[in-house]
Each structure stands twice: as structure tokens, then as C-alpha cells.
Amino acid sequence: MASAEGLHAARSRGRNTRQLVHEVLRSRIVGLELEPGSAVSENDLAAELGVSRTPVRESLILLADEGLVDIYPQMGTFVSRIRERDVASAQFIREALECAALREAVGKATARDVAELRVLLTAQEEADRQSDMEGFFQLDEEFHARLMAASGHASAWPVVSQAKAQLDRARRLSLPLTQQMSLLIGQHREVVDLLEQGDLDRADASLRSHLRLVFSDVEKIRAKHPELFSDEDTPLKPRRDSARRTASRGDG
């Protein structure tokens, strides 16, 4: 992959190595490129990305703070399994903040806000037609972010985004059901319509049920991919991957 070169190429654009590595890793984890439970070694990542261990380590500390990796000193760092508690917590946070923002946005959102939201809806429909799941995910993220921005609380979005990351890992597995996309888009449209009409309570209810649908998806996924989840309060056995690197030696 060109991630190593891309890293240094983009580095000149103001962001330092730590931030670059952080973004790369976060993207890989949320995008399930790095599966829950898999080990992420400072050394391996540093070697792969062509940087030293320091920025990698600092990124991992930030990711641990976000709940995306678990660091066990002297044992290893592992992509965190999806925990029942974390998902419920993330859903609660997201619902509370997005709905509260929407309630404030009603009567405050400008015509321009609504117009920009509708542009995103159109783009989402296009992504649906092309079965572009990755594109839809990004547009979905932007839609919800702008919805919050319309309330004047754009600066609270990072908090939602962080909570959302926990949910998105699971959602990534569920969405292949393409029919879901059009359903979600319809709900988006309903929210925008009600926002424009100034119907506060129905807009709130609409967004809330939309978010809960997403939440219920996660539960379905759990049945299909239990290995990505963790019930335990003490998942203290991440188990080191015993595939020795001597395998490349081919002895034997």
C-alpha cells in the first residue's frame, strides 16, 4: 500500500506525523480493516508506516482514550472488541446530543442550512444507486454533522463523532443490505422536512427513531459476528497471536 509514502507526502500540509498516523489507524479501525481483537504492535506499525515508534505510540494512546484500542502494559495493544456497554453508552450519547441539537435547530436553521442538507440527501441517493457503501458512510457522517451545525453547536460534533465510532464499526458489517440505504435516506429526508416545517416534536421523534434503527442493526450484527464482540467486564485474555514470525523462514 502507499500509506507509508502518502504519510510523508501529506506531512507537509501542516499536520505532524502523530496526527497522520492517528487518522490512518482510526480509519482502519472504524473501517474494520483492523478487526476487533487483533493485535496492533508499535514496532510493526512503525516499520510499516516508515516512521519511528514515538508517533505511533502517541497515536495509540489517543485511540485508547477513544476506546478504540485496549493497551495492556507489557502484553500488547489490541483493537478493542465491541462491548455491549460501550455501544449502549455511545447510543445514549449520540441520541441525547443529536436530538437536543435538532430541537434547538428547529426555528433557528436557515434556508441555506436546509438547502445544504438537501444537497447531501441527493448525493446519498446517488451513492445508493451506485451501491457505493463507502461513499454513503461519509455522506451520512457529513449529514449528521451538518444537522448539528445548523443548531449552532458544531463544536459538539467531535463528541458525537467519537461515540459514533463505536457504533460504526458494527454498522459497517450490516449495511451490505442495500435496501437499508434507501430506508435510511428516507428517514434523513423526513427529518429535514420536519425541520423545515418547524415541527419540533415530530422532528425529534423522527430523528430518534432513525438513530434507534441504526442501534438495532448493531444487535443483529452481534448474532452474526460474535467474535467481534465482548460481553466480559474483564476481557483480560486478549491472547497473544501465537503465529510466530519464524513462519517466514519456512523451516521445517
Next chain:
Amino acid sequence: MASAEGLHAARSRGRNTRQLVHEVLRSRIVGLELEPGSAVSENDLAAELGVSRTPVRESLILLADEGLVDIYPQMGTFVSRIRERDVASAQFIREALECAALREAVGKATARDVAELRVLLTAQEEADRQSDMEGFFQLDEEFHARLMAASGHASAWPVVSQAKAQLDRARRLSLPLTQQMSLLIGQHREVVDLLEQGDLDRADASLRSHLRLVFSDVEKIRAKHPELFSDEDTPLKPRRDSARRTASRGDG
């Protein structure tokens, strides 16, 4: 100060140096021991705490993520000034999450939950009698945390706590008005009463007005201590402290 020794003494108790340093710094910043705008040098802190730059640096990165310090590469790290935007954002987040939790807690909180909250109320009154501001701050924090826990969303508390940190820095200056304490305690009691009575809407309204009172305090403080605040979107002139360390040499 015994902070350096205390650091290593407590280190054996499971937490590593990074976490210890993080807690110390966070406490100093929220407690205004480190004033907004003041410089915090990795080297100086490392020397003072008797550790290397690494854990200090990692702590500062976490604090920057929390919005408590601003890191300017090759320039310095400074305790962030209180920004209008951050305070408003923190208030929005806190209000949305705490009120949403309270609404869920109504009808769900056990008798034991209520009893434990009342114990805290009693302790707060005692702190008031003794004019123990520091104690009251801790009891206030615990009260709100337990209130959220009663809703079953204790794991969402760290998010509130982080937002609260922005508000607390300013509050710390306002509370010396001792009469405020009893007022706040009365509001706490009202919330618990309404929670126990199962009066959802009035409990919500009561907590909301309580939180807004706290918020309005911040505005008063701004008038008295403008140097701790920052309107600027680009406060790009933190200005290095020009007090040379050669002062200790005593030459001249």
C-alpha cells in the same frame, strides 16, 4: 511540594507514570493552580516531577485532546484560555446528557440510589457549614456522577466530566460567594425530591435551571477576570514568558 515523591509512591498501585502525570496536571489546570494562558514546558514539568519528558509529553497530548492545553509546535504548550465557544459547547453537552439521563432515571432509580444521593446532600451541607469549597466541589462532582449512574448510563459520565472541566475552571473563581453553595445544594435537593416523586418534567426542568445557573456564573466571572478568557479564534500570540532561568544564578 511532595508531588514528585507522591508520584512514585503511588506508582506501584497499578497506574503508570503517564496516568499519574495526567491526573496531576489535569487537577492543577482545573483547580486553576495553573492559570489559563500560562506556559507549561515539557522539560520543566519533567524536572519538577522527577520523570522524563516522555510521560509528561504524552499527558500533554491527552490534555490537548481534552481542550485544556494548546500545543504550538516549536513554540510551546500553554494552558488554554477559556473560550466562549468551548464554554457554550460544554454547557450544551452537559445539559443534554445530564437531563437525558435524568429523564431515564425517573421511574428507574432505586430506593438505594435515592438514599445515596441524599447522603451526598448531607455531606454537601456539612461542607457548606465549614466553608469547605474544595470538598464541596468534589461532592458536587460525585452527586452529578451518581445521578447519571442512577439512569444506568454511568459509562457516559466521562464525557460529561470532560465537558464540565471547561466550566469548572471558571466556576472555581466564582464560588467564593459562600451563599451560592446553599443555593446549589437546595437545587440538588429539589432534583432528588422530584426524581423520587417520579415527576419527570419538573425534575428535568429543575436540573436544567440548576445547570444554567452554573453557566451564568461563568459569564459573571468573565467580567472580573477577562485575562483568563479568549475571544479570539486565533489566539496565536501566547507570548513566551521572558523570565530567564538565569535568575537563579543570581549574577549581576
Next chain:
DNA sequence: GCTGACGTACTTGTATGGTAGCCGACCGAC
């Protein structure tokens, strides 16, 4: 006195070395 170039001392960013601790495989004892 004022202005501008320069040098020094500081800053954070990155790279690397050494340490303590844990896991898991191996191997001898029973």
C-alpha cells in the same frame, strides 16, 4: 534613537536505546 540582521536559548517533534514484565513453548521430573 531607531531599525534590521544575527545568534543563542528555548520550544516541541522524532528517533532510538534500555528496562521490567508477561506469555507461551519447551523440557525434565514424577
Next chain:
DNA sequence: GTCGGTCGGCTACCATACAAGTACGTCAGC
């Protein structure tokens, strides 16, 4: 066959060294 000790290799943690860059004091020139 089963259990217990040992040892190798890995881990994250912390310390340290080097690099890139900024700000400020100093001083020469005007």
C-alpha cells in the same frame, strides 16, 4: 500422561539523544 520450572521472545514503558523550528535579546549600522 501430567505437572512444574525455565527460558526465549515479545510487549509497552520510560529515558535519552538528535533534529527542526521559533522567539527574543543583542548588537552593528544608520
